[in-house]
Amino acid sequence: MDHSNYQSILDTVLQKASKAGAEHAAAVMSDDTSGTLRFAANRPTQHKTHRNTELSLAVSIAGKEAICETNLLQENDLESVAAKAVQFARNAPENPEFFPPLRQQTYTATQAWFDSTAAISIPERGEIVGEMCAHAESENTDLFGNLEVSSGFMAVANTNGLFAGQPVTEVSLSLTARTRNSNGSSQAHLWERDWNKLKYMESAERTIKVARNSVNPKPLDPGHYTVILSPKAVSEYLMFVVFAMDARMADTGQSFFGKQSNKSRLNDGCFQDIVTLKSMSDHPELPTPCFGQAFGSGGSAAGTLFSTGLPVQTTEWIENGIVKNFRYSPWYALKNNRVPIAYPFNLYMSGDSSSLDELIAEVKRGVLIESFWYVNPTDWSRLELTGLTRDGTFLIENGKITCPVNSFRFNDSPVRSLNRISGMTHPEKIYGEYWPGMFPWIRVDDFNLSSVSNAV
């Protein structure tokens, strides 16, 4: 299907919704063709390809709202889904936080589609995974992971005249290398929109090397250490900061960012002035679609669909240590005279000029952490987190990495950690659990590694 096909389907369902009685309607389509090759111990365990096209329709009648979703797209199917959504909405109570659909927006063109990615075939996926696994086999190491290649189209239209559509491609590669004695392990996550940029063999080689370096970890007691966190670990740790930066939750005292006398910490200097965290619409290494949907609590699920089509813009969340923006739903933004912000497609943390070797050289005794695992809050209102290190934990003594050590559970808060940074490198590209992004290696003093985990 091309651009006009999507627009035609969206126009049809909007017309059907209006005819059925909807006062407002917005429809969002996603068309996704993806292929996945998963492998374990150097052999494929699942190899799949699928295509699915889904349509979500939000309608409102006098502030009463409902959403219906379907993957049946013939004209009679669209009529049915429109009628059902309208019938649902008629049964809903009026939503006092109703937010009407956006009007047509102006977009800055972005490139989120690359032919190189869309052209990857089933046999090519196999060749790439086969090449990495053969290398691992030659190194007497086992490789586990997943290669996912997808291409598709996202489009939105509403009864206020908005239409936006964009083709998108993505490739992600997750790799874990484990030594045959199962006591050395390392992990890497890669993400690109352009297949030609995926340095898969380079990453496989580094992952295997780190796994081999991490074998036979020596015991190290828990305690407070200076730690150096990899970009991957930083991403895994700091995503909770962005989760907590919701305007309504802050204003109602339900997060760390709203803890002072019911006044939020917007514009407060909560972190060291070297901390800058943003989502970028124009970074050449992090190409994004040109539109998204609002990203915050308050309003309604239908309101979120009505806000789809917001232009994606660069957003500073934390600038020089000061909280600059919260996430706002469209309704809550309107109520507070703020601009709703489209869902961030990436996160970027500014770094500094140190090299990793320089960060290590200045540590008398500390721990280098390659990855975190199973990070979860223990006290959300204080942003206290727990989690574990894994896939490479190393002791630093007198400015040098001396040996691999056991993994640890940590109990600490990114609020404290982002006030105890003593060094950073330039940011590097990684694929986090929720967003692709760029993060530096950071050195944090007095980090609480609270207990030992012998898991490898």
Added chain:
Amino acid sequence: MNVDNLLATALNEANTKKIDYLEARWGNYCNQFLHARDSIVDMMNDESSAGMNVRIFHKGAWGFAAAMVKTAADVANLVEQAQKAASTSARISNKPLILTDLKPYQAQWQTPIQIDPFKVPLKEKLDLLQELNRLMLAHNQISEVSSWMRFFKTEKKYVNTIGTRTDQIIFRSDADYRATAVGNDRCESRSYQSIQLSAGYESVDAKAMLEAAPRVAREAIEQLTAKPWSKDHADLILMPSHTRLVIHETIGHATELDRILGWEADYAGTSFATPEKLDNYRYGSNCFNVTADRTMPHGLATCGFDDEGVQTGRWKIVTDGILTGYATTRDTAPMIDAKSSCGCAYADHWTSFPILRMANTSIDPGPKGSPTFKQLIENTENGILVDGMAAFSIDQQRINFQFGGDYCRAVRNGRIEEPLWNVVYEGNNPSFWSSMDAVCCSNEWRQYGVYGCAKGQPVQTTALTHGSAPLRLRNVSVRRSS
């Protein structure tokens, strides 16, 4: 072309193309989500998604393709793609997978329900959610309340080249709510703890939910001024609403054979419970017995046949404290020389490849003569009663963990006393279960559901049930709140 003809076409294609083994699954997934925040109904979603997939096994490798198909040509295309994926994988694999044997079945299975949740008037459901919220908001310090309902209906039609044809309809229903209180320096929540069943709307017990709403609000408020547990250790009495979390993380996931073999090393992790430990490893104390069961009434993972055509069943995971079983699939069971799969393949959507998921997994109640809950409390001098789920984290081999309760109270000298703030306990898996010294009798046994369990790449989620009676663990490390 109707669904039966589409499935028959896939089998014909397999025959024509002389494919070693093919299975085809059509699915129609219907979900309804209703959510109310304070006095506002902020979500009314109704979703449906239908399509078909084909999975082919060729020279020790799987290939899978899924799409929304309408014609014989569409099905032929699916088969061709799955074939291509399987042969590509076979070409790069130097260790072919082996499958356990499979019996053919022709059967129909459906979750027994009394009331189809999709046919209950929306007004009835929304009225209940709004009344729950009104009751909780009547309490001054309650800052925000949420209530919600989720209903799932999944129709699956499955065929394979050895002659199986199964039709299944699976229902799940859930209604729950939460109150959040905000004080000067704290924000605390308390949830109702719905039991969550594979059932119809009859499982939504409106009367019980309404009666409990004022209590839930009060218990959220109590935590604003509750003090933390003051010691480093405590005897823990875990209620079934909490044990579901601990069972899920420390037993269910730890005994999934795909993790044990390393197949989840890159995402969900591995496990300490490796095959050489089977039938000889002490997982817990003598009173620690665990059963897996995909046939248990109203279990969220209950069905007649798994997603690779294996009839579901019931088996022991831990017997008198010793590890005695795993969850398995057709491609993992041969690696421990098992002759058959336990029937644990599950795909969360028609676009999803079936992967190994734990069964409904439960701790057996104590034998005749075991204590009642009242007696267990009376026999505890210095402990913490833990209800509901809160913070959770466990290492990738399922050993070092840290869990919290939704609402905890001190137990002193045989009596339940004041609420405690932010109880988080920690431990190491086998030694934790070895400290279990009492489990209540069968009258006290309850089942609770877990939704949103994530595993696999691309990530799939599932829902399943864990049951237990209240049980006690001695001298567990409790984290001191800062």
